[in-house]
Amino acid sequence: MKKLEPVSSRRGFLKGLLSAGVAGTIGGLPSGLLVPQKAQAGTFDPDAYQIFRNACPRNCYDTCSIKTYVKDGVVQFVEGAPESTFTKGALCVKGYTYPRRLYSPDRVKYPMIQDKRGSGNWRRISWEEAMDIISDKILDIKKRDGSLLGLGLTKYSGNFGITNYGVEGMMSSLGYTTRFVGTPCWPAGIDAQNYDLGDMWCNDPEDMVKAKYIIIWGANPAWCSMHTMKYIYEAKSRGAKVVVIDPILTQTAAKADEYWQIKIGTDGALALGMARHLLDLGLVDNDFVTNHAVGFEEFADYLRENITVEWASEICGIPAENIKALTEEFAKAKPAAVWIGYGMQRHTNGGAMVRAIDAFVAMSGNIGVEGGGARYGHLRTWGFNYHAMIQKQPEGSVGFVGATGPKGEFDFAGESTAAYSDRAYNINKTAQEILDSKDPELKMLWISCKNPFAQDFDRNKLEKAFDKLEFVVSVEQFFTETVRHSDIVLPVTTLFEEWTVNASYWHYWLSLNEQAVKPMHEAKCNIEIAALLSKAMNAKEPGSCTFPQEIDAKEWMIKEFNQGIYDLFGINSWEDLRNGPRKAKLPSSASWNTREFMTPSKKYEFKSELCEQNGFNALPKYVEVRKPDAPFKLLTPHVQFALHSQFVNIDWMENFYPEPFVYIHPEAAKEKGIKDLDTVRVFNKIGEVVVRAKLTDNVLKDCAVMYEAWFRKLTFNVQNVVDDCAADMGAMKTGAPGVALHDQFVDIVRV
Ligand SMILES: Nc1nc2c(c(=O)[nH]1)N[C@H]1C(S)=C(S)[C@@H](COP(=O)(O)OP(=O)(O)OC[C@H]3O[C@@H](n4cnc5c(=O)[nH]c(N)nc54)[C@H](O)[C@@H]3O)O[C@H]1N2
Numbered sequence: 058m059k060k061l062e063p064v065s066s067r068r069g070f071l072k073g074l075l076s077a078g079v080a081g082t083i084g085g086l087p088s089g090l091l092v093p094q095k096a097q098a099g100t101f102d103p104d105a106y107q108i109f110r111n112a113c114p115r116n117c118y119d120t121c122s123i124k125t126y127v128k129d130g131v132v133q134f135v136e137g138a139p140e141s142t143f144t145k146g147a148l149c150v151k152g153y154t155y156p157r158r159l160y161s162p163d164r165v166k167y168p169m170i171q172d173k174r175g176s177g178n179w180r181r182i183s184w185e186e187a188m189d190i191i192s193d194k195i196l197d198i199k200k201r202d203g204s205l206l207g208l209g210l211t212k213y214s215g216n217f218g219i220t221n222y223g224v225e226g227m228m229s230s231l232g233y234t235t236r237f238v239g240t241p242c243w244p245a246g247i248d249a250q251n252y253d254l255g256d257m258w259c260n261d262p263e264d265m266v267k268a269k270y271i272i273i274w275g276a277n278p279a280w281c282s283m284h285t286m287k288y289i290y291e292a293k294s295r296g297a298k299v300v301v302i303d304p305i306l307t308q309t310a311a312k313a314d315e316y317w318q319i320k321i322g323t324d325g326a327l328a329l330g331m332a333r334h335l336l337d338l339g340l341v342d343n344d345f346v347t348n349h350a351v352g353f354e355e356f357a358d359y360l361r362e363n364i365t366v367e368w369a370s371e372i373c374g375i376p377a378e379n380i381k382a383l384t385e386e387f388a389k390a391k392p393a394a395v396w397i398g399y400g401m402q403r404h405t406n407g408g409a410m411v412r413a414i415d416a417f418v419a420m421s422g423n424i425g426v427e428g429g430g431a432r433y434g435h436l437r438t439w440g441f442n443y444h445a446m447i448q449k450q451p452e453g454s455v456g457f458v459g460a461t462g463p464k465g466e467f468d469f470a471g472e473s474t475a476a477y478s479d480r481a482y483n484i485n486k487t488a489q490e491i492l493d494s495k496d497p498e499l500k501m502l503w504i505s506c507k508n509p510f511a512q513d514f515d516r517n518k519l520e521k522a523f524d525k526l527e528f529v530v531s532v533e534q535f536f537t538e539t540v541r542h543s544d545i546v547l548p549v550t551t552l553f554e555e556w557t558v559n560a561s562y563w564h565y566w567l568s569l570n571e572q573a574v575k576p577m578h579e580a581k582c583n584i585e586i587a588a589l590l591s592k593a594m595n596a597k598e599p600g601s602c603t604f605p606q607e608i609d610a611k612e613w614m615i616k617e618f619n620q621g622i623y624d625l626f627g628i629n630s631w632e633d634l635r636n637g638p639r640k641a642k643l644p645s646s647a648s649w650n651t652r653e654f655m656t657p658s659k660k661y662e663f664k665s666e667l668c669e670q671n672g673f674n675a676l677p678k679y680v681e682v683r684k685p686d687a688p689f690k691l692l693t694p695h696v697q698f699a700l701h702s703q704f705v706n707i708d709w710m711e712n713f714y715p716e717p718f719v720y721i722h723p724e725a726a727k728e729k730g731i732k733d734l735d736t737v738r739v740f741n742k743i744g745e746v747v748v749r750a751k752l753t754d755n756v757l758k759d760c761a762v763m764y765e766a767w768f769r770k771l772t773f774n775v776q777n778v779v780d781d782c783a784a785d786m787g788a789m790k791t792g793a794p795g796v797a798l799h800d801q802f803v804d805i806v807r808v
Pocket residue numbers: 116213214215216241242243504505506507508509511512513532533534535537549550551583693694695700701702703765775776779798
């Protein structure tokens with residue numbers, strides 16, 4: 058194993074800790090954090106440690122490459138891999154807490170069964186007993202229904218390690234089941250970019266240093282992709298201007314040259330106003346719109362006939378002269394980039410807004426350009442074998458008739474051509490789908506890498522839906538609210554205890570995840586759990602499960618690699634990744650650099666017939682957002698100290714972030730008689746949250762902000778007031794439309 062260079066790596070480690078401390082807006086550094094044992098100046102001896110390669114498997118832009126230091130079989134500390142120019146020796150504030158997660162006394166340690174769901178009367182059972190009970194239940198459903206459609210899987214982004222797609226494989230190996238498909242994350246924007254460009258494919262974020270102008274549009278990288286910030290700072294130091302467009306004055310906005318506080322859900326109007334002004338200025342890239350695009354003339358006619366800067370200004374709240382000035386600056390600064398955030402598209406008009414922004418960037422001539430681009434995400438480095446995922450149904454399996462298999466965000470298995478398929482339910486309407494389920498009813502739910510009670514929508518409805526289920530199995534690390542609503546919980550490994558491989562949907566690095574320590578307690582990884590279930594199933598009914606009954610998790614990780622991956626990353630074997638993460642060999646840092654698009658016309662489509670066929674406007678026209686039905690518009694975005702429901706339950710993180718708040722504007726608070734730190738009730742027709750208020754003019758007057766997170770000692774849950782209203786787009790590529798989780802409305806009163 059490669060030894061680290063003592064000085065630089067230690068500096069990287071401490072630098073990360075310090076930046077974490079500086080970034081922390083609440084509380085100070087926990088005592089003892091700054092001076093890890095054996096890492097004090099002058100005494101650090103890298104030879105005293107075994108070094109392992111890990112990767113943060115959370116659903117995050119940064120997907121950090123981690124270097125793990127183990128001594129006496131115990132993880133001592135972690136740092137960002139110095140070999141990756143993206144991670145560059147640093148982790149985010151959450152990443153440094155990983156050893157506390159591994160060794161947390163709160164972990165689910167053994168398989169356990171709960172007397173009655175919600176009772177809290179948990180009893181330890183053996184893995185054999187757990188699998189005995191679970192396999193009995195599965196066989197019972199098959200006997201009663203004649204199929205396994207009564208068995209459902211909900212899985213999302215708790216762990217994006219490639220081998221974890223073995224959970225989907227486990228379900229296929231049992232038969233045709235019900236799958237919750239789609240994603241709450243980014244689907245409207247994915248479809249929008251597919252209509253416009255034929256795929257979602259962003260530039261290498263590291264090339265942002267070349268941009269002369271950067272608009273960060275509805276993204277908050279200072280919290281959600283902190284490693285990208287260094288490229289933004291570098292671009293700035295080379296003279297680029299950075300503009301942030303967000304209804305909240307975020308930490309990213311605080312670092313920008315200009316901040317525009319836009320009204321929620323009005324970005325489409327703004328982008329179209331900018332497009333109109335570009336047209337008026339005569340600064341359209343004629344070569345691009347004539348030779349590499351279709352439908353531009355019709356789009357230009359739409360702009361001339363329907364859009365003015367003043368109209369846009371009226372709708373979005375940004376002064377017309379600012380819109381004009383920015384448009385001109387952007388058009389003249391070449392290259393210029395827009396980062397289209399996922400937060401911005403979680404609206405009923407989210408896909409339409411992304412299409413309008415794409416169109417503006419395209420006509421300014423910044424698509425296919427290094428340092429430019431309408432950057433959203435990519436899946437270009439995800440071409441693994443999906444060996445764990447692609448499993449055969451047992452002979453004679455009966456399933457859903459007449460449809461193709463469920464699509465999902467990472468649906469690499471292709472469409473099923475069999476007579477039967479799985480039954481697809483919309484993951485963004487989990488509660489409603491369970492309540493509506495019939496022929497056969499959903500009876501049993503397997504939950505893995507997913508925390509529905511923290512992350513799915515309309516929590517009170519979900520409560521009712523779970524009451525309808527006969528049996529719930531959660532595969533988890535912690536006793537979450539979802540586990541509380543389960544019959545059985547199975548302990549799953551953390552990143553340090555398993556083998557897998559991780560790619561990013563933003564940068565182009567690939568990281569190996571080695572088993573650094575033996576699993577704690579009785580934890581097993583997701584594919585080992587599948588093998589155990591197969592053993593139990595086959596013992597009772599031979600042939601009832603095709604998943605191998607014995608697996609070697611490391612061998613299964615190796616089986617995910619192929620020559621395509623080796624070539625892309627310039628490696629001969631997966632073992633090369635033991636020396637550190639590798640970056641894809643890109644012909645250019647610019648996506649679409651050959652300007653061969655993947656749309657039906659093979660050109661950029663200002664006018665998309667496919668989009669029209671799917672029920673939307675062919676042109677990127679203005680679409681109004683959901684109308685409010687309560688005084689405050691509610692945003693529940695992502696917080697610095699959590700990754701969704703993960704991390705805030707870890708002791709170190711609790712010191713940074715002990716309490717959630719609702720943030721409201723001082724004038725709105727005054728009208729409601731609310732003072733700073735008063736306890737308030739945030740409520741609407743589906744539920745309420747009781748929380749303390751913080752007054753800040755960082756938010757709009759008609760807006761309330763609560764950051765989503767799970768606190769182990771608090772009942773705080775934003776999903777009490779977030780309903781399951783759909784976003785416009787997403788169904789084409791991800792199997793279900795997105796969710797308009799930022800089109801929510803509440804009232805607030807003092808209690
Ligand atoms: N109100 C509101 N709701 C939102 C959002 C929002 O902004 N506001 N954001 C949405 C978005 S963008 C997303 S991506 C989703 C995220 O929703 P989820 O994917 O559900 O989010 P997480 O909380 O990251 O992970 C779920 C669980 O996976 C568990 N886990 C971790 N590792 C493993 C493992 O190896 N195996 C197994 N079996 N479990 C593991 C964790 O302990 C955690 O409880 O939430 C969505 N919901």
